Amino acid sequence: MTRLFFLFFLCICCCAAAQQSMTLGRQQKDTLTLGDSAPDGYKSLKRIQIGKDGHAGFGGSCRFQYLLLDNENWNPASRDPDGYLLSRWLFHTELQFGNRFRLFAELQSALAGSRIAPVPVEENALEAHQLFMEFQPLESIPLTIRLGRQEVSFGSQRLISLRDAPNSRRSFDGVEGIYAREKFRASMFYLHAVLDKLGIFDDRSSPELKVWGLFLDRTTFGSLPNLNFYYLGFYNRHALFYDGPGMEKRHTLAARVFSKDSRWNYDLEGGYQFGSIGRRGISAWSIAFSTTYSFSDMKYAPELGCKADIISGDGNPYDRNQQTLNTMFGPGAYFGMAAPIAPSNLMDVHPGVKLHLTGKITFSFDYAFLWRYSKKDGLYRPNMVPFFESNNATSSYIGSQISGAITYQATPDVLLLLGGSWFNSGDYLSDMGMGKDILLGFAGAQVRL
Template identity: 60%
Template sequence: MRFNEDYSALEKDSLGNWYHRLKYKSIGKKAYVSFGGDFRVQYLLMDNEGWNPDLRDDDGFMLTRWLLHADLHLSGNVRVYAELQSALANSRDILLPVEENPLKLHQLFIDYQPFSEIAITFRLGRQEVSYGSTRLISLRDSPNTRRSFDGIKAIYNGGDIKTDMFYLHAVVDKVGIFDDTSSPDLRLWGIFSDMATAKKELHFNFYYLGFYNNNALFYDGAGMEKRHTLAARIFKDRGSWWYDLEGGYQFGSIDSRSISAWSIALATSYHFKSIKYTPEIGIKADLISGDKDNMDNSQQTLNTMFGPGAYFGMAAAIAPSNLMDIHPNVKLFLSEKTMFACDYAFLWRYSTGEGIYRPNMTPFFERNDASSRYIGSQVSGVFSYRANKHVSLLMGMSWFDSGAYLKEVSTGENIVFGFVVAQFKF
């Protein structure tokens, strides 16, 4: 999130180049303005999107996105941040707001720090929000249009302890110019706390999330959803051995149906720094509850709410709900600037009582009478090249081999997906 960048250290840079002058322009005592942005272009080729042979793609399509921001610090305790976003989908027959949104006011908020002795900031306005491992609250950087919210947040930064309290309305993306609206029917509130050990090697996250959706839709029917999430996470992201363990429980109601859902996620890897190409070998696994019976008065479906658009890779665009999965993976650091990553994911339904969900948490298929658990497997490979702090390139391919479940509820065509991405940040 670009608003976390701090260029105040350039105040004493009297010999700064044009880029430094762009990132820091003094306009008074303790007042300055900073400008920045990024441009991303993606070429994507996908056959049998959504396991549907009618969506065969012969020549691919292109997604482009501009983000331009201005960060105005009026004093040591007042700040205004603004950002425009333009996302375009070329050669797409059906335009979706997550891919096409020609021009929108993506962020506009004001920060106010009322106390010099207490590290607390109040933020009001339109803003990006991302927490924890981003399984439930994410920026949605894929496929094209990033997500934002309207609301208020209190931010405490006490060094080793950082805590946010917030009340937000989701911004609904639309395929038009400056037509996005704050939704009264889609709300999020809660508290998120990150606690770190003295050397920052070990982190603990504890959080509560409240969620309201006036128009929720699940396999067992539609209704007004009021959901609460309690979760905890522990992760280590330094040294040769890395791990991330997260678990959560959800409760509440959907009309007259009660909610009781849960998830456990584990990711771990080891970096062999003394071997050629310093390989990093890891494994990820998830257990995510699903509804046992569509005809009863309770529901066990985990709602990912505002999760990422491509949690299991862009080829298999499904939400992490009603799933069991395991992902062995490896990374090879071919040079200081080049890396190759390979991931092999195996996916099953946790409960045969319901199907799988799209990333926006709507049912993927109309049929819900399949008996098979096995969804399929996906192998993916990605080359990444970071030329410098401004330019990065990605190239990759995925193949999804449809399992017995997909062949029961659809034609079960295998998905082939390839992409090339170039991004420039300043």
């Protein structure tokens, strides 16, 4: 009873802060300035001069998340009475020689203490997370070639993300070409996904799971919107959907317009997917919109916002057309850790508010409502595996989730989190025999080194 009261308290006062994170990839050159709040002696160790125009850089981060979770996946049989502790350590080093050649390496250790039957995205004892070389072939052209194991994320990270929230971050093996000027960035890439495993240095890239494409990012001037355009090719040798398995060859065309750093911000993204799964043709689409308005002249500078998605699902499991959107390498906790489902075959609305209680403390709250887009299709896990063995429910309403967050940015490199959420199951989950409400309590800390 005490534990349930503690969970309920967390749900009311704060939560689902798992997605509040310092997620910038440390392989980016501009992260060398991180750690400015540290003593000068420590900063001198982070960057050591080598010769006239070379240097060695060092750094890392650690994150701890303690979670109390009731009715995980809406299933009362998956109770964990004592909770569990997720920890993640990242350590990196780089060697820079002039402006045209760089080596970067990063180790990752993700552990799940007291977790019953952890999965690899929660526990990956020790792995070579990144190991690549980077060179600029022509001094007069801002083109960089990156070859090796690397983190990759693009745009809003709905389709290719760092997967920061669960615990173990994602990486790829392959090559990326980056052309970057002040207001424009283009990236062309061919990558194999690295498969997470529980052991030590046993992660391997998969020839059966890969992605390639082109991403364009244009920062505009004044009140004009910023623009993203991208093409993604995706191959999965062993895809599985509710209408059956098959070899998946999928192509995505998408565009995004968004604003930032103003009183009124918005983000609109739409995409279309085509290709084949076995003998079935693909025709899927999605539209995502979010907006916030900041009352910066009021007490606590409240920000009101709303998010909404319409994401296609399959209309007939027995025909030769497949309309289920594949999120491919999505964030892993798109709707928070309490409801680990992929943004596929969904309609949702998320109103919310954020308050700046002090210069370092923020409180946020949102209320999400979720429906299935197509009654002929079911829910999918973040790795795009069907959530249930079959789909025999007639209801569309999945449920609602109340979330909030209290974050304390103690220093530029230290972030403290406290949270919880409550997912109120709807008719669809009850029809599937998984109608228990989920309660999640959460506390965490993140430190950049």
